[in-house]
Amino acid sequence: MNAFEYARPATLKEAFGLLGSRWGETEILAGGTDLLSLMKNYVATPKRVVSLKSVKELHGVRSTAQGVTIGALTTVEQMLHDKAIGAAFPALTQAAAGIASPQMRNMGTVGGDLCQRPRCWYFRNGFGLLARDEGGRSLVPGGENRYHAILGNEGPAYFVSASSLAPAFIALGAKVKLASAKGAREVLVAEFFRVPKNDSERENVLQPNEILTEIVIPAASRGMHSATYEVRQKEALDWPLATASVALKMQGGKVASARVVLGHVAPIPWRAVDAEKALTGEAISEANAARAGEAAVTGARPLSQNKYKVQLARVAVKRALVAAAKA
Numbered sequence: 001m002n003a004f005e006y007a008r009p010a011t012l013k014e015a016f017g018l019l020g021s022r023w024g025e026t027e028i029l030a031g032g033t034d035l036l037s038l039m040k041n042y043v044a045t046p047k048r049v050v051s052l053k054s055v056k057e058l059h060g061v062r063s064t065a066q067g068v069t070i071g072a073l074t075t076v077e078q079m080l081h082d083k084a085i086g087a088a089f090p091a092l093t094q095a096a097a098g099i100a101s102p103q104m105r106n107m108g109t110v111g112g113d114l115c116q117r118p119r120c121w122y123f124r125n126g127f128g129l130l131a132r133d134e135g136g137r138s139l140v141p142g143g144e145n146r147y148h149a150i151l152g153n154e155g156p157a158y159f160v161s162a163s164s165l166a167p168a169f170i171a172l173g174a175k176v177k178l179a180s181a182k183g184a185r186e187v188l189v190a191e192f193f194r195v196p197k198n199d200s201e202r203e204n205v206l207q208p209n210e211i212l213t214e215i216v217i218p219a220a221s222r223g224m225h226s227a228t229y230e231v232r233q234k235e236a237l238d239w240p241l242a243t244a245s246v247a248l249k250m251q252g253g254k255v256a257s258a259r260v261v262l263g264h265v266a267p268i269p270w271r272a273v274d275a276e277k278a279l280t281g282e283a284i285s286e287a288n289a290a291r292a293g294e295a296a297v298t299g300a301r302p303l304s305q306n307k308y309k310v311q312l313a314r315v316a317v318k319r320a321l322v323a324a325a326k327a
Contacts, residue, residue, distance in 0.1 A: 001039040005048040011055060012211065016181040018050045019209045023202060026050060028211065030073060030112035033104055038117060041124060058111075058213060061085065067219040072111025072212050076165075077102075079110055089217060090327055091168040091226035091245045091320075098230045098240065099164055111212045113165045114176065114192065118203065118267075119239055120148070120159035128199040130156050145303040147241070150310055152266035153301055157195050159267055161203065166193065166269045167245035167261040168228050172221040180210045189215070193268040203267070224249050227323035231312045240264050242309055244272075244296070244316035246324050248284070255279045260296060260321075265313050272296035275317060284325035286318075293317035 009015040020026035027046040029035055030053075038044035052058055058073035061082045068084060079085060080096040099105050117123070122131035122139055131139045140148055140158040148158045169189040176192055178185050192204050206212060226247040230240040243263035249256045258279040262270040275296035282288045293314035300310050 001042065002045045004039075004046055006051065007048060008051045008054050012057065012179065012213070013181075015050055015052060015055060015211060016179075016209070018048065019180075019211075020048070021208055023200065023208050026208070028052060028115075030109040030115075031075065031107040033108045034112060034116040038124075041126070043117075043124060043126060052211070065219065066216070067221070068217045070110050070215045070217075072109060072214055074110050075106055076108050076110060076113065077105040080105065088222045089168070089172055089226060091171055091228045091247060091324070092165065092217075094228040095165050095168040095230075095243070095245060098228070098232075098243070100238075110165060110215060113163050114169075114189070114215070115204065115206065115212060116162050118159035119162045123159060129159070129196055129201075129203075130199055131158065132199075141303055144305070146305045148303055148306055149266045150300045150302045150306055150313070151262070151270050151297070152195065152268060153303070156197065157267040158303070160264045161193060161266065161268050162239065163263070163269065164240070164243075167243055167263040168226070169215060169217070170261045170269050170271065171226060171245040171247040171259040172217050172224070173247075173259070174215055174217045174221075176212055177214045177216065178206060178210045179213045180207065184213070186216075190269075190271060195267045221247065225324040225327045227320045227327060229316045229320035229323060231316050242312035242316050244313065244320040246317070246320045248279070248321075248324050250325075254281055254283050260292065260317060262296060262313055262317070265309055272317065274298045279321070284321055286322065289318040289321040289325075290314075292321060 026048045029051040058071045062069045063084045086093045174189045175186045224247040228245040230243040247259045258276045260272040260275040275292040278295040296317045
């Protein structure tokens with residue numbers, strides 16, 4: 001990797017002063033499970049790396065009347081074993097447990113999971129975020145696209161959002177806090193992700209001079225029935241092929257409201273609104289869950305090698321709903 005300046009501030013104020021105004025100048029180091037591999041492959045070549053490990057306020061889980069706040073530097077392992085989260089938000093602990101590598105869970109952070117870059121092999125091999133050739137045409141539709149998007153892939157992006165935790169956070173109505181030297185703002189996790197229009201943009205609304213400091217799950221989500229179901233090619237050291245996180249508000253044995261979010265099938269975590277509508281006012285049965293799974297993939301546009309993902313997404317939604325209803 002290229003030589004770089006390393007900084008380890010003790011406070012957020014110090015960290016803000018070390019950040020750059022443009023992407024690529026400075027990178028933030030949390031657990032390092034993503035950034036270091038990007039730097040080794042020369043996909044990221046920052047002049048300065050700012051480690052946040054010594055910023056104490058970014059660590060830990062806190063329960064308040066407003067909800068549960070998770071510091072961005074809290075590790076996946078710490079969150080996985082937090083009793084308050086485990087009791088109230090099974091969708092989140094199930095998503096965290098899906099990160100099968102103990103090393104990744106102990107080093108990787110919750111904030112880092114939300115901010116990690118796409119795992120697209122074109123991007124990781126230096127072809128840019130949108131994987132275009134010299135003539136500006138995308139390499140993905142006619143290339144190796146087994147693990148690429150089946151939803152939201154009308155263009156220009158075909159990669160899939162890599163976050164394991166984002167679908168569960170979105171289903172639970174969580175927000176992230178983004179802070180800079182000028183102040184802080186809150187953004188719904190559902191609105192944190194975006195589809196970049198060019199290679200100079202990122203996959204989220206975070207600015208180069210901002211830090212994701214915490215994630216807040218609202219107290220209202222505590223009473224919801226939730227679950228996450230993942231479909232994987234292998235159980236260890238791999239990303240899922242498709243996931244579904246669901247959160248249900250039940251009333252009299254029927255669904256009063258639902259959130260259904262797919263992962264690893266679109267450039268952003270995919271809110272399956274048609275599935276949510278199909279569930280409202282219905283009891284959760286095998287048949288109704290299957291119909292919701294079918295509705296979840298409405299408008300899917302599989303590429304030449306990834307049609308199988310459509311069925312996997314259907315199954316993930318059905319099984320997540322059945323599990324949530326039993327919770």
